[in-house]
Amino acid sequence: MRVGVPKEVKTHEYRVGVTPGAVREYIAAGHTVLAETHAGAGIGAEDETYRKAGAVVVDTAAEVFAQADMIVKVKEPQPSEWVQLREGQILFTYLHLAPDPEQTKGLLASGCTAIAYETVTDARGGLPLLAPMSEVAGRLSIEAAGAALKRSAGGRGLLLGGVPGVQPARVVVIGGGVVGTHAARMAAGLGAEVTVLDRSLPRLRELDEQFAGRVRTRFSTLEALEQEVFEADVVIGAVLVPGVSAPKLVTREMLQHMRRGSVIVDVAIDQGGCFETSHATTHADPTYEVDGVVHYCVANMPGAVPLTSSHALNNATLPFGLELANKGVKAVVENRHLRDGLNIHRGRLTYKAVADSLAIAFSPAEEAIAA
Structure with missing residues (x-):
C-alpha cells in the first residue's frame, strides 16, 4: 500500500503523522511511504532523514493525496485537505467530528474511509490512540x-x-x-x-x-x-x-x-x-x-511540543496503521477495535454518537462496509 504523510496545515501544528522511525516500519512491511517535503520539519526531521528511512519525498500535498492509498495525519483534515480525499482512500487521523458539521459533510462527500484515532478502542475498553x-x-x-x-x-x-x-x-x-x-x-x-x-x-x-x-x-x-x-x-x-x-x-x-x-x-x-x-x-x-x-x-x-507528541503518538498508532496498510478495509472488518474507530465509510456515517450529535443518519459499520 502507498501510505501518504502530508505536512500538517493547521495553525501552529508542528506534529507529523509518521515519524522517520515509523517510516522504516512501513517500508519493512513492504509498503511505500510518500512524504510531503518538510512534513517532519516541526520535529527536526529533514527530508533527507525521511529519504534515508525509505520514504519518497514529494513536493506538494496534492501529490500525496493523489497518489496515496492511505493518508496518515495528526489533526483533522482542513477544508483544503478534505476536498482532495477520494472514494476508497483511507484516512487515519484525529477527527473530532461531533462539534464539526462542515468537516463531517466534507468527509461524507469525499467517499473516503475515515478512521478516528480518538474512538479506536483496546481490549480493556480504553482509547489507546487518544491516551498519549x-x-x-x-x-x-x-x-x-x-x-x-x-x-x-x-x-x-x-x-x-x-x-x-x-x-x-x-x-x-x-x-x-x-x-x-x-x-x-x-x-x-x-x-x-x-x-x-x-x-x-x-x-x-x-x-x-x-x-x-x-x-x-x-x-x-x-x-x-x-x-x-x-x-x-x-x-x-x-x-x-x-x-x-x-x-x-x-x-x-x-x-x-x-x-x-x-x-x-x-x-x-x-x-x-x-x-x-x-x-x-x-x-x-x-x-x-x-x-x-x-x-x-x-x-x-x-x-x-511536537517532538514529544509525535513520537508518543506514533508509538500508539503504528500497530494499527500497519494493520490497515497490510489489509486495507479488511482490517476494520477483522479488528473490532479499528471498527470502533470507523467514523465514515463511503458516504455513510458509522459512529452513532457523532450521528446523534449532528442529527445525521447513522449506518452501523458492518452494514456500511457490506454495502
Whole structure:
C-alpha cells in the first residue's frame, strides 16, 4: 500500500503523522511511504532523514493525496485537505467530528474511509490512540495555567505553588481520566492545592490511593462543582464522552461568581469544550477574557511540543496503521477495535454518537462496509 504523510496545515501544528522511525516500519512491511517535503520539519526531521528511512519525498500535498492509498495525519483534515480525499482512500487521523458539521459533510462527500484515532478502542475498553495526547495535554494544561495566571497575561498574579508563608493556587480539575490525572500530578508536583471532581466513585478511590492524600477528590454534583469552581484560581476542563460533544458543565452565569483573574483551561475544546464560554483558540493567540476570567482553549495543545507528541503518538498508532496498510478495509472488518474507530465509510456515517450529535443518519459499520 502507498501510505501518504502530508505536512500538517493547521495553525501552529508542528506534529507529523509518521515519524522517520515509523517510516522504516512501513517500508519493512513492504509498503511505500510518500512524504510531503518538510512534513517532519516541526520535529527536526529533514527530508533527507525521511529519504534515508525509505520514504519518497514529494513536493506538494496534492501529490500525496493523489497518489496515496492511505493518508496518515495528526489533526483533522482542513477544508483544503478534505476536498482532495477520494472514494476508497483511507484516512487515519484525529477527527473530532461531533462539534464539526462542515468537516463531517466534507468527509461524507469525499467517499473516503475515515478512521478516528480518538474512538479506536483496546481490549480493556480504553482509547489507546487518544491516551498519549491526553497525557501530554494534561501536563501542558498546568504549564498553560501557570503562564495565564501571571498578571502580565491578565491573571491574578499568582504563583501556582506559592512560596513558604504564602498560600498556593487552588487548582480544580473536572474529570479524573487521563487528562485530569496528569494535570493533577503536574499541579500537585508544583505545590498547588488540587481537587479532582469526577462522577465515578471507583475512579475517585483509585486517585485517592494513587496520590496518597496529596490531591483531594470529590464526587461531582452541581453543588460540589459550584463550590469548587467559585473558589478556584485555575479550573481544568478534562471531561471526555467518547465521540460526542463535551457537556457544558460551567455556565456563563457561574463565571460571575469566580475570582477575577482566575484561569480556565478547556482541554475538551476539541470536542466543543466543557465551558459554555469556550471557543477554540490557537497557539498564536491562545487566551481571551470573559467576565474577568482568562480562557485558554487551544485546540491542539500537544502541537506545542511536537517532538514529544509525535513520537508518543506514533508509538500508539503504528500497530494499527500497519494493520490497515497490510489489509486495507479488511482490517476494520477483522479488528473490532479499528471498527470502533470507523467514523465514515463511503458516504455513510458509522459512529452513532457523532450521528446523534449532528442529527445525521447513522449506518452501523458492518452494514456500511457490506454495502
